[in-house]
Amino acid sequence: MQVALFIPCYIDQLYPRVGMATLEILERRGCDVVFPAAQTCCGQPMSNTGCNSDARPLAERFLEIFAPYQYVVAPSGSCVAMVRHHYDEFLAGRPGFEELKAKTFELCEFLVDVLKVESWDGVYPHKVGLHSSCHGLRELGMGKPSELVGVDFSKPGQLLAMLDQIELVKPQRPDECCGFGGTFAVNEEAVSCMMGTDRLQDHLSAGAEVLTAADMSCLMHLQGLSGRKKMPLQIKHIAEILNESEAKS
Structure with missing residues (x-):
């Protein structure tokens, strides 16, 4: 199973350990994880502020970069929600867009809904x-x-x-x-x-x-x-x- 890892801006810049933890979790479950180095911001900050002309090229870029992969996974519900629910304004009708929405997942829902994880061999006494x-x-x-x-x-x-x-x-x-x-x-x-x-x-x-x-x-x-x-x-x-x-x- 090939997974393209999408890392949000603030995780990349401030919390890289979260990205590394996501990578290690997916690899231990047999996923072939790749990190497309050309990835940029998903455009959510611009879109939320009403700057749609600034968000549009980022949405187009996201489609271009991630369309070739089997799955796209991100440790961020808000960024994934941007792709699945708010990119229509920018990408509706574009080739590959509906497929992109269907294969983009937040980490937890990917583990539960796609990998069907039913047990976790882990200890966390807190x-x-x-x-x-x-x-x-x-x-x-x-x-x-x-x-x-x-x-x-x-x-x-x-x-x-x-x-x-x-x-x-x-x-x-x-x-x-x-x-x-x-x-x-x-x-x-x-x-x-x-x-x-x-x-x-x-x-x-x-x-x-x-x-x-x-x-x-x-x-x-x-x-x-x-x-x-x-x-x-x-x-x-x-x-x-x-x-x-x-x-x-």
Whole structure:
């Protein structure tokens, strides 16, 4: 199975360990992973800000670079949601675009839905809080939002629950936004910080020692707030936890 690894800008520049953890997880599961060196930003920051003329060439470039591969996997729900749900404005009708949408996955949903992972030989003896980021939850369907009726599920939570000695703690408001929202955190700084602080306090009250998510952008925001307030909370992407757990087992 050939997988092209798409690494978001902020992971490439600030959290390369998350990209390496994703690579190691996929390789251990038999994937032939390639990293197209010509890849650029997916264009989400420009699109969210209304700068569509700047986002369009990045979408076109993404299609050109990743169309040849069997699968595209990224450790980021928001970037994958950009490709699957927001590229239509730029690429509708282009050859290969529908195929690109169908084969682009966030890491956790790729592990659950494509590789059909049902067990994980890993140990992680910590109390872990899972932040369900908005894009993954409501655009990719990686879990059940609280506003919908139905069976409760979470693909990231399903993977974490496979680890030995882990204790998943649940906040009172499990799918509330962290307040990051890209440029929202810049334009509405005070509101963004209050939302993020509320998220952190909710997880701390539930007993979390480690806070994780499938989006490093959300965790970047929460890590900044947690660090400034000196909260006793580790912040780790789910790829880091899954990869570390295997190393310990």
